[in-house]
């Protein structure tokens with residue numbers, strides 16, 4: 001693409017290459033936040049190693065005035081602060097782009113390209129001269145490059161200085177040193193380079209009703225607002241910050257004002273097996289309980305998930321997916337758990353899954369997950385991923401309806417029980433597949449035995465085939481019945497499209513951008529985003545009404561495509577895949593190219 | 608098949624407890640274990656204990672793992688919610704249930720396979736969290752339900768039914784629990800109801816994790832000659848450390864007058880458990896001494912039974928977590944959901 005011919009104001013990508021553990025994360029976050037405060041659509045993606053200190057790490061900032069903020073690998077400005085990765089970083093810059101580097105030491109000749117501009121700032125030298133102590137010099141070097149980038153892209157220094165005041169309000173000496181550092185970089189750039197670059201920023205007003213938020217924080221907020229009281233977990237990237245955030249929120253919002261005691265209980269379990277066990281114990285007792293985890297944790301939880309399915313115990317599980325199999329690449333994103341979630345545990349099972357696309361949906365879906373879990377008395381999985389969970393997203397401000405009343409499903413009170421002739425836990429009295437439950441401690445009449453072994457509709461142990469089948473068939477009906485109660489699929493139709501582009505979860509942004517890109521090339525595509533499993537009937541209708549459906553997802557095996565094949569009437573020959581599973585957030589270029597390739601293959605085959 | 612042992616007198620005039628319930632009201636369905644199984648005697652003692660403590664059955668949650676022993680919650684307290692969970696995973700279910708609602712009484716039933724092999728981790732961590740529950744480990748040295756394989760508590764030299772002798776050192780739940788910092792450790796024998804009953808009552812009343820390790824012979828797979836968990840062996844080698852006499856709150860004064868030499872320990876609810884040392888110098892509140900004593904007896908092939916250790920002042924899960932006194936399940940929604948104004952306020956800082 002010839003990028004230079006277009007107006008590049010508020011349409012650019014910056015990549016910052018640093019070393020983890022050096023404080024660059026907060027500097028990068030500040031850059032992204034400053035752009036957000038200028039009212040410009042922006043996203044920030046952290047690409048980090050599974051390590052605490054000393055390995056390469058990157059931060060990608062994409063600015064796009066049209067609101068396309070999915071990851072883009074077309075880097076206009078590379079802030080190359082890690083000599084160990086210079087080679088790779090400089091190679092990645094777009095033709096016509098620029099490289100900002102620390103010119104305290106010269107660049108190797110081998111790193112020189114004719115088609116990029118080199119912007120050397122002697123950051124280390126300046127920081128040695130102006131600051132004392134090794135740690136401060138390292139930290140201030142980060143702030144100094146932010147200053148240089150601000151000059152190159154025209155980021156308002158006032159915006160950044162206001163952030164220092166907010167952040168270090170009580171420590172004026174920190175405000176002063178950060179101010180000094182930002183100036184060093186800014187002034188040097190203004191003096192030595194032709195500022196601003198063609199790829200530059202201009203204030204807009206796109207973020208008035210937006211906030212900056214990670215999906216994990218949003219999910220934790222959802223748990224608080226849904227009234228969850230018990231959280232059990234075992235630490236795992238990228239799910240850890242769900243519970244960290246939940247704890248932080250509860251410490252503020254969930255204390256008994258008189259006694260200072262907690263209206264919640266968070267247990268760091270000994271492993272994921274125990275974590276899900278605790279959630280089931282709490283759910284059985286009648287509390288809203290959840291556990292955040294990632295694929296490895298889901299694998300461990302399998303036996304319990306089957307118990308929860310069969311004994312019909314509500315639970316909410318957040319699976320913040322990362323690359324598998326096994327330990328995989330723990331700090332890289334993927335959508336590789338669809339299979340394992342859909343049919344987790346041995347025997348015939350099928351689980352309710354919902355797929356948020358962004359932090360906003362992590363919040364609303366989290367609340368819905370608790371309602372669904374109690375209504376259908378079954379585990380509900382909120383399947384997000386590392387990109388949604390851990391990266392800062394600009395999203396619409398969250399709304400809360402104060403009239404919300406939790407859907408506790410069919411839970412019998414002492415009065416309800418007293419009115420009944422007899423209570424039978426697994427007897428479906430109104431034919432919707434859901435049997436009423438009783439909670440421990442409420443009334444002797446509600447007592448029953450919860451078990452994962454064979455039981456009949458009266459809750460009695462059985463080894464009788466018919467009585468066993470009676471119950472498992474009802475449970476199957478119950479789960480099917482959940483399909484239309486899940487968040488409805490997102491569908492966008494255009495005129496005269498015979499091809500459907502289908503996706504799920506965090507691929508949304510890249511796929512919608514690709515739809516736009518391809519429309520410009522004359523390729524009309526209808527768009528469907530699957531939001532729940534079992535699939536709503538609208539999903540099947542969409543698939544059946546298109547000649548071909550191309551499913552875009554982030555795993556090697558086309559797991560969502562295969563689920564669609566299994567669970568809808570669509571023919572295998574009408575499904576194709578575009579897959580991206582290297583661990584990076586999806587970009588529109590990958591999707592668009594994938595679609596072009598699939599279409600040309602089909603034309604060849606048809607011809 | 609046996610019936611759970613029924614009380615000796617069974618007529619309509621069965622003496623009710625303070626709640627007006629008779630012992631029958633604390634029973635469950637008929638046992639399906641082998642005739643003579645030690646587990647059934649334990650069930651009988653459990654029924655008696657709840658009855659004598661005047662506990663409302665529906666305010667009890669009974670949980671178990673998987674195994675012959677774990678089947679037994681069906682055989683007592685039919686008016687209580689029961690949860691027959693997964694092999695070795697009862698402690699996590701109990702922990703979550705207790706976290707949600709600390710106002711119920713919890714009894715967990717497990718076996719030696721359930722607790723010391725597949726569930727060793729969960730067993731240990733429930734002790735570490737001091738989950739407020741009575742934990743009955745019905746210990747027969749074998750996997751009963753899977754037909755007699757050695758469990759991790761089988762003693763060195765103990766012979767399996769087919770003749771082969773175990774060579775690996777056993778995991779002893781009582782000394783393990785002591786080492787892990789358990790706040791209540793007792794051991795008894797299924798055939799000694801006189802000793803078992805007050806231990807169960809004390810364990811139910813203790814706030815925190817109360818382990819009662821009960822040697823419970825498996826008549827089908829581990830009651831032959833050469834087994835160290837048989838009825839005959841346990842009777843000959845059992846060695847009582849502390850005689851426990853559980854004294855509910857209301858009888859305290861009267862009881863105290865009668866028992867001069869006993870050590871009285873006041874439980875969190877004010878009731879008193881009295882321990883009469885068989886050995887004069889035995890102090891059930893001294894963890895190190897308890898551990899040393901257990902090991903000493905073990906080395907001469909004897910099983911220390913009775914109340915081995917108690918710390919009635921330990922913090923339980925809810926105290927560690929500083930949760931409110933009431934059940935989390937019953938909290939009104941407006942105490943849980945902060946509402947739209949708070950959401951707006953939070954978000955004003957995320958810009």
Ligand SMILES: Cc1ncc(C[n+]2csc(CCOP(=O)(O)OP(=O)(O)O)c2C)c(N)n1
Nearest residue numbers: 674675676694718719720721749750751752
């Ligand atoms: C995951 C799993 N593995 C294996 C089993 C099979 N199993 C059922 S009971 C049991 C052993 C029970 O031994 P113990 O806990 O000592 O109970 P007992 O029958 O001796 O009372 C085993 C291995 C199972 N139920 N689940």
Ligand code: SF4
Nearest residue numbers: 641644675751825826
């Ligand atoms: S096999 Fe052993 S443990 Fe199981 S019921 Fe029979 S006697 Fe009891």
Ligand SMILES: [Mg+2]
Nearest residue numbers: 718719747749
């Ligand atoms: Mg056993």
